[in-house]
Amino acid sequence: MIQLTNVEKVYRTNTVETLALKDINISIDEGALMSVMGPSGSGKSTLLNIIGLLDAPSKGDVEIEGQAVMKLDNRAMARFRNSKIGFIFQSYHLINDLTVLDNVELPLLYRRCSASNRRKKALAALDKVGLNARTKHFPTQLSGGQCQRVAIARAIVGEPDIILADEPTGNLDSAMSDEIMSILMNLNKNEKTTIVMVTHNHELARKTEKIIRLHDGSQVD
Amino acid sequence: MLKNYIKIALKVLMRRKFFTFVSLFGITFTLLVLTIVISGLVHTMSPARPGSKLDRALFFERILLEGENTAISSLPSYHFLDSYIRPMTTPETMSFHSSYGQTDTYANNKKLTINIKYCDNVFWDILEFDFLEGRPFGAAEVSNADYVAVITDRTSEKIFEDSSPIGKYIETPSGNFRVMGVIRAEDITLQQSYADIYVPLTTSTGALTIDRPFSNYHALILARGKSDFPAIKEEFLRALDRAKEDMKGEFNVVEGTIGTQTDVISTYMFGEGSEDERAKFFAALVGLMILFMIFPAINLVNLNISRIIERSSEIGIRKAFGASSMTLVGQFIVENVILTLIGGAIAFVLASIILSIVTDSGLIPFGKFTVNLTVFLYSLLICLFFGLLSGVLPAWKMSRLHPVDALKGVEA
Numbered sequence: 001m002i003q004l005t006n007v008e009k010v011y012r013t014n015t016v017e018t019l020a021l022k023d024i025n026i027s028i029d030e031g032a033l034m035s036v037m038g039p040s041g042s043g044k045s046t047l048l049n050i051i052g053l054l055d056a057p058s059k060g061d062v063e064i065e066g067q068a069v070m071k072l073d074n075r076a077m078a079r080f081r082n083s084k085i086g087f088i089f090q091s092y093h094l095i096n097d098l099t100v101l102d103n104v105e106l107p108l109l110y111r112r113c114s115a116s117n118r119r120k121k122a123l124a125a126l127d128k129v130g131l132n133a134r135t136k137h138f139p140t141q142l143s144g145g146q147c148q149r150v151a152i153a154r155a156i157v158g159e160p161d162i163i164l165a166d167e168p169t170g171n172l173d174s175a176m177s178d179e180i181m182s183i184l185m186n187l188n189k190n191e192k193t194t195i196v197m198v199t200h201n202h203e204l205a206r207k208t209e210k211i212i213r214l215h216d217g218s219q220v221d
Numbered sequence: 222m223l224k225n226y227i228k229i230a231l232k233v234l235m236r237r238k239f240f241t242f243v244s245l246f247g248i249t250f251t252l253l254v255l256t257i258v259i260s261g262l263v264h265t266m267s268p269a270r271p272g273s274k275l276d277r278a279l280f281f282e283r284i285l286l287e288g289e290n291t292a293i294s295s296l297p298s299y300h301f302l303d304s305y306i307r308p309m310t311t312p313e314t315m316s317f318h319s320s321y322g323q324t325d326t327y328a329n330n331k332k333l334t335i336n337i338k339y340c341d342n343v344f345w346d347i348l349e350f351d352f353l354e355g356r357p358f359g360a361a362e363v364s365n366a367d368y369v370a371v372i373t374d375r376t377s378e379k380i381f382e383d384s385s386p387i388g389k390y391i392e393t394p395s396g397n398f399r400v401m402g403v404i405r406a407e408d409i410t411l412q413q414s415y416a417d418i419y420v421p422l423t424t425s426t427g428a429l430t431i432d433r434p435f436s437n438y439h440a441l442i443l444a445r446g447k448s449d450f451p452a453i454k455e456e457f458l459r460a461l462d463r464a465k466e467d468m469k470g471e472f473n474v475v476e477g478t479i480g481t482q483t484d485v486i487s488t489y490m491f492g493e494g495s496e497d498e499r500a501k502f503f504a505a506l507v508g509l510m511i512l513f514m515i516f517p518a519i520n521l522v523n524l525n526i527s528r529i530i531e532r533s534s535e536i537g538i539r540k541a542f543g544a545s546s547m548t549l550v551g552q553f554i555v556e557n558v559i560l561t562l563i564g565g566a567i568a569f570v571l572a573s574i575i576l577s578i579v580t581d582s583g584l585i586p587f588g589k590f591t592v593n594l595t596v597f598l599y600s601l602l603i604c605l606f607f608g609l610l611s612g613v614l615p616a617w618k619m620s621r622l623h624p625v626d627a628l629k630g631v632e633a
Binding site: 049052054055074075078079081082083087089093094095097098102105106107109110111115154158 | 224225228229232233236534535538539540541542543544545546547548623624625628
């Protein structure tokens, strides 16, 4: 499903060159639930950004569903992200000027989908995360846990094959973390969605099928 | 998608109230000034009624006389017009009339100062005023030097209040004039034809006897059609040559210009003898308009850049969920267009109010100002162009932002 071969990422400024990822080889099967662990600065988010086509590797190949995605032009990459990938961020990244419903509809704006269909799908996604009573609220009126559930609804509304979650429980207490984790696990189990999750939380990582550990940009095991 | 863009555009405009105010102020003020200035220009330069005789009228407004030690630039005298312009055969007809001067009159034991113009009967034929009451004075009244007058409704109101002025007398130091007609003041669209009271030029004691070539008279020359303009101009030059011949010794240069209303105004602005005055005039006008609009546009570019930078996180989110750079540029364009249209609507309402206040106040004596819809739409179009320009540049720059950097920008 997702294949990274000899991936390397170097960040360059005028004076400094930082090796963020070094010789990464990962294969993720369809329907997998996987976590990426490692200390801060070990390259976890960079790896997730490369899989999510938000960033390009300096070297190496990335294949998703058999397609060499780095060869796509910007527009094709945008379409690919829109149809195949859903993102969940630690700090939710909701648009505060839009209501919960409008935030969830966002990915559907960039594909052929009528307004009524968008609304129907967004309500269904909110139902899955148990937030269908808050559709007209704005993100600033919600708790952290509720915001993250809106973000999950947004990630799943387009029925992507892959969900990339960057520390999705990083800003939440343990009870709320468990709730978010169980939503993700249900998605993986019921919808067969491939989930790659960056986390610092060993307990959560243990619930996933596979853990990739990074240290100073290198794969540890 | 458009609905979503409009929704977010309005939200952003409401959220950034200061930015919205500054942007709207810039757009509104620019459109307002342009609309008012152009309304004034159109009013001054174009005939009141399209297709009226003024479309084929030429004006002789200025004569330049140079002698050994003298140089005079002035309006011609009645004597000069009568001697050299009246014999012209190419025009259909012509009217001579004085500039307005002030005279005193009395109403209800109060002294009033009003503007008086001496004119012939052809003046009324060419300008085709609708008479609210009575009629204009004709050839007979002019040749008999009858003390009759045509007044405006405003003058009538001032002197006679609500009663009909027809047949009543207006006292002036030079005689008592019997009112025989009333015209609407706001129908007087030409500065040259403005006055409060019009009387036969034969009642003027001094003007007709002045035999020097310069004084305060205007010639309004009516062509049979616009195609006759060149022939009339040629004959006009021959008339000046004749005058020069007659005045040899006193003046060795006798020059004058004849032209349409626009030509006359552009001659005042650019001087006499310019080859293509009309083109120059309009080029200058368009240049000024563009210059006037560039500054708010530059201001808007700066404002837009700072506004869009604040929204880099939103750009990152949209990119992550599948928005292409072009889609994002489209979104920011829609926002700018909405802002410009709101500004346009406010400017339209304000301009209408201001122009109606100016018209009602009578501050500009011959004025009836309205928002010229065509001009307004063109101004709006130019504003939209600058609005787009000021929005597209920063939007394009920001849309090319790397999604990871954009997401890091500001926490949403």
